[in-house]
Amino acid sequence: MGPGEIHERLRAAHGDAILEVQEALLDPVVVVKPERLHAVARFLRDDPALRCDTLRLVTGIDRPPEAIEVVYHLLSLTHRHEVRLRVRLTREDPLVVSLQDLWPTANWHEREIYDLLGVRFSGHPNLKRLLMPVDWVGHPLRKDYVKPPEYHGIPTDRKAVMERRVTAVAPAMHEAKDVPADCFMLINMGPHHPATHGVLNFLLETDGEILRRVRADVGYLHRGMEKIAEGMTYASTMPYTDRVDYLGAMFTNHGWALAAEKLAGIEVPRRAEFCRVIASELNRIASHQIATGSLAMDVGAYTPFLHWIRERETINNLTDRICGARLTYNYMRIGGVARDIDAETIEMTRRWLDHFEPMIDEFNQLISGNEIFVRRLANVTVISPEDAIGYALVGPNLRASGVNWDIRRDEPYSIYPEFQFDVITGQGWRGGVGDAFDRFWCRMLEMYESVKILRQALDRLPEGPIRAAVPRAFKPAANEVYARVEGPRGEAGFYVVADGSDKPYRARYRTGSFTALPMIERTAPGLMLADLVALIGSLDVIAPEVDR
């Protein structure tokens, strides 16, 4: 269904709730009365013709002096269309109804907005700060936010930190470390724990080995990427996007470039698109290697991980040749790519692909068929398709639950429609559909698909320029756009609000791990401690993506 038809249908049912339809925007938005938001959202979710089953993103935008806006990105996986809703709230006391009863994924998004913009959500069960410390003063993403001079005796100014020696120890105030109501043992798993893949903290309430409740405490890696982007030009934000997802930097690069190109209507040269796909798919293999290897390491097999590191070394060398970096690539540019791929690199990549495909088989011989490994993963932490959609899981985690959705095929971007590849969905290979083994095996099979795409892209790489002519003063007109790419951890989405200047007015990063964490909180009760480790590993959560 096109946007016009959707708005027509919405207007027919809830005409009185709609204030305005912003058709002129690149991604049209329906402005809804705050008090009718819940009814409209419920209609969008339940109407058989619309069925917006997943809430992709909730964003708060501060627009002084008059309003704070909250924007909801809804997506229908059944009908493959999108709806965006917007509510305008007063800046003095922004209050809107929580949608977490319709889409559980809204829970964390709303907490983040409460934390960073001060919007309160009525009916939210746990409206606490998410990323900032619980006793932080102010809401950093407000435009008139003034940084407090110090926090528990620690100066917030960089210069003052250099000059002053901090001796006071701040109390542990991040997540309220409340004592559990019943007499279970409370354990901190993290922030420094080998299985949490970064600086993440899980508060576990356990009954012996059995977990009763798990709460994720995030924010240890919160660098305020979105606030930084507001002070940077579009082009100079690119290297920061590398740090959002350090294992899949090519995809966050790509998403940001896509958003900027969509805003300015830039056509990317074909050779640049091929370069992007080649670099991205190499990066996808590297990221899946870390995911599958570290999952094996989490369940106790150390050797497979190091074999994947050995293979990844070659990918790093290739990306080094392609873009001059091994981890934080900064390869994409608005309108193209930074460097061309030379003939020798292509030859090296071909040779490596010939080498790599048998290596996947060997890896499978080493670990994937291992009886202990299979028993540790099969039928463990089964995620039903309903849960996966409700919690807005994306990428391999969503597909492993049997939902056939791949942005490369279903919302094509770049030149992906030209390539032949299969979308891997979970089949319940060794247990129920959507268990940890399915998520592992989906990633293994996706490596074969990436190899397929790489071979085609290398064969068909056309000649031509690698960058479109983009004005040095890149100033897209006031508009709003949402661009998404299929990253290794799922949808890497970039929602950019432009105001006509050379800096984005608001940039919002939507990452796969952010939505995967609430899923851990939901799935973990009743599991054993060792299963939690397998769950975190199989969802491929990395901390910088959660905190941004």
Added chain:
Amino acid sequence: MNIIQQLADWIARSWLHVDPATWPAMWVVYAVMIAVAAFVTFCFVAIFAGPVSWIERRIAGRMQARIGPNRVGPQGVIQWLADGLKCLLKEDLRPSLADKWLFLISPYLVFTGMFATFVALPWGVNLIAADLNVGLLYLLAITGLVVIGILMAGWSSNSKWALFGGVRSTAQLVSYEIPSAFALMTVVIAAGTLSLQGIVRAQGGWPWDWYVFRNPFLFAAFFLSFTSAVAEGNRTPFDLPEAESELVAGYNVEYSGLRFLFFLFAEWANIYVMCAIATACFLGGWQIPGMTPEQVAATHGWANAGWQVLSIGIFIAKATVLVFFVIQLRWTLPRLRVDQLMVTCWKYLVPLALVAILGVLILMVLVPYRSVADYALRGVMVAVGAAIALAYARRIWMTFMADRELYRRMEGKPLWFPPYRLP
């Protein structure tokens, strides 16, 4: 009259010129001799635990497409000395809320449990510290001390992760004692003695004289006891007490310096001990092919010494092959979950061990010792064992060849190096 007492008496007679039976200060000589013997055994443990740690790290390096320690000494052979020295110089940390005395002594308890097993290991034709007539029972009992040490370490650290490790370890060790003991009972039944020297003497030098190839039930008992031993040694796939990806480091998470080293020391010594027990009980121990112990005893002088040394070499070689296998297991397999671990023990290993005992008893009645049927059975079992060993070697060789070919095609040089030309 054991060797130490004989030696002490000899010293008293020949050096001090007193009669050991009547001299009142004789206990001083005995005490000094015991201390010396303990020190010698301690050094013995050290020179087994140390190189095993180096071997393990080099093998792990090879299995994981990396190099491993190769800097200290030729090929890094004395890396373990450097590591030990480093650990000695580290600060000995103790958490302020730890239970002080339990925290301080538990590494020594663990180590003592491991160290004491060396007393009863039959190293050669005549080389054994104490040939106890309940040797096997002693080994099973003394390793129980390890459980107490580990539980103490986990509890006294005042850390929940350490407690998890300690409790897991206790559950695991106590459970796996049972199949381990049952499986070793088959050997006791077959040999008719609990003395380890007696068990070794009841076997022979050739593979068909070993207990493992005597009949199918002893063959099964070998694998059962070895699996249980791996579990008792906290080795992968049963390394739950120190599962580094779940419990960080388990019961030893709060330890540092020398005390931490003692835990590792005990672990590596334990690998050797469990392989030595398996060797003595199932793989013929120090028996020299073609030479009976009586023939060795009949020789004199240098010939006798040569045969003695050869027997020690044979024992150590067999045990080292098993050590290699344990290390390979560790770097290949993932870890079981706690419930799976218990299921493996109680549902599979314990009943199977009982079946093995029953089977050995029945076969002892049905098949007379050294009859034609007995030798036929042994021949079949040796063939089965050889087939398994061949399949194992072939798999490794095939993977090695495939890998070498792949890397040669991509990089123009092989990834692997022959053992004589290590990087």
